[in-house]
Amino acid sequence: MTSALRIEDLTIRTGDRVLVSGFSAAVGRGEPLTLLGESGSGKSLVAQAIMGTLPPGLVASGRILLDGADLLRLDGAARQTLWGRRIGLLPQEPWTALDPTMRAKGQLAEVHRYVHQRRDADSLAAAGLGEVGLADAGGHYPFQMSGGMCQRLALAMAHAADTPLLLVDEPTKGLDGVLRADVVTRLRREIAAGRLLLTITHDIALARALGGTACVMLDGQVVEMGPTARLLDVPAHAYTRALIDADPSAWLPRAPREPGPLVIEATGLAKAFGRRQLFTDLSVQVRQGEIVAVVGPSGSGKTTLGNILVGTERPDRGWVRREPGVAPTRFQKLYQDPPAAFVPHQTMGRAFKHLVQRHGLVQERVEELLARLKLTPGLRKQRPSELSGGELQRFALARVLLLDPVFLFADEATSRLDPVNQMEVAGLLREACEQDGLAILFVTHDTVMAERIADRSITLQ
Incomplete structure (x- = not known):
């Protein structure tokens, strides 16, 4: 099976400082990739390089191939045409993906209008809110919703976009056990439906549940990569062992x-x-x-x-x-x-x-x-x-x-x-x-x- 997303020797710099060094990985249909590591290790920078949203002053080199096309060779306008059509993002801070002036149902309906026929948008939005347990929150603004509720709304919007590639940054943070299990189920459905899934998380249990390949990053470098179950059960690197041993349990x-x-x-x-x-x-x-x-x-x-x-x-x-x-x-x-x-x-x-x-x-x-x-x-x-x-x-x-x-x-x-x-x-x-x-x-x-x-x-x- 040919990988639909391939990252080759991705390096991200700011001036003379290297933030991510020689990152290489692949994401295939049915073969998700999960990035693990401490804050500031470079995980989110990899996702930003794929999206084309690196902060000013940061420069990426190497190759990011999505279905054979090198994203790093596209200009900003061309990259933006991929957003919501080819690449979807569930950001780390869900409220940053939401419009503070729009109610929950309106925001989800707007995504459906972008992807589906306009006449179906409202009914699809109502159904989507019900699927994530927000049936009674359609009239709420983001500031009236808890962090977990905002997270579920952002997840519903990412699902509605139905892009071939989905980047997910900390999808279970701040969620209770029931909702965490629901997120895992939904992400596994995305994998089964053939979407490419790259997940950034601190949640060891989530990484294990998604399967595929896990990659552990430290100070901008990959310290360990391999099949998720094997990497978590028999970690080879001291930092990977430290991550696992630091679990609250x-x-x-x-x-x-x-x-x-x-x-x-x-x-x-x-x-x-x-x-x-x-x-x-x-x-x-x-x-x-x-x-x-x-x-x-x-x-x-x-x-x-x-x-x-x-x-x-x-x-x-x-x-x-x-x-x-x-x-x-x-x-x-x-x-x-x-x-x-x-x-x-x-x-x-x-x-x-x-x-x-x-x-x-x-x-x-x-x-x-x-x-x-x-x-x-x-x-x-x-x-x-x-x-x-x-x-x-x-x-x-x-x-x-x-x-x-x-x-x-x-x-x-x-x-x-x-x-x-x-x-x-x-x-x-x-x-x-x-x-x-x-x-x-x-x-x-x-x-x-x-x-x-x-x-x-x-x-x-």
Whole structure:
């Protein structure tokens, strides 16, 4: 069988710096390719080179052959004619693929109008929303939907485009177990239908379920490639073994400890959106040095509960009592979609310079924390759009911790991180609890992680 997508000696540079070196791989019909590796390893750059969306200043060389045509020889206008017709993309941050001014059904209908007959667009969109569990969300704007709901809408749009090649970047991040299983099923259907599938993921279980070929990248180079099952069962490279060993199922649970004084308490909370009741008569306490996990399916109100506790949303009923005498800035949130937390045109270095000036922070402490989170001087020169989701999440975590919070609402704080960085960030959160008495409400879709990192859990349905 001849591969329909072949990448030969792909190298991506910015000036004299090589970001991806000599990447070669093939994707065949029924033979998906999955890229694994830590944030900044070059995985997303490979996808951007295929799409023709590399950031300004980055140059790609080598060959990217789609059905025999070298994409790197096409100009920008010619590349764009392939979008939605020959190449589809499910991006890492789903909300960036959505129009904030359009309702969910309208966005999906627009894709169907582009691909199918205009008269069928609305009925096809309604059916597509139902297939991904969004039948009641057709009238919602993206800002009214959870991260998981946006992810499912973007997946429905990518499926509707029906392109021969589908690039999928972190399709299971932020999803609960049921929805993750649904995404796996849908991607396997795409493979069975003959679509070419290239997946970028931190999810070892997803890679295993998709099969085909797995490729592990580190610092822009391929360190190991082979049949997925064999690579994951008998890894040859030390970094591959580290990725597998860092899975939350291998973590030691948090040791029992005596709870400290109350930092935040809520009693009798109730919240509804329209006719949908998220929760009623809900009471929550989080104490000093304690991690309380909140688990539940996408759209169950996990983020809404956290927003109520930090004061950015009001409950329909009930009350919240926060530790008296503490400045509001010490009740912080780590956002589910980190790009939304940063000014798009501002470099990260400038953002942190303003943070230091505004809050009178000690520069040495800033440098120490950034170094610990592997946020190098080079990364600080980048704008949010030039960073991976994992890199942005680490910047967001650094910014929050520098403000010396007493309470942190961590909304899917590790879902965008590769397993190794995920374990390190979880360790940093634990350390902040143990050494500084930080109280954390930890929202996660991952019940295994909740068991390992939290002192106790709350389940929303």
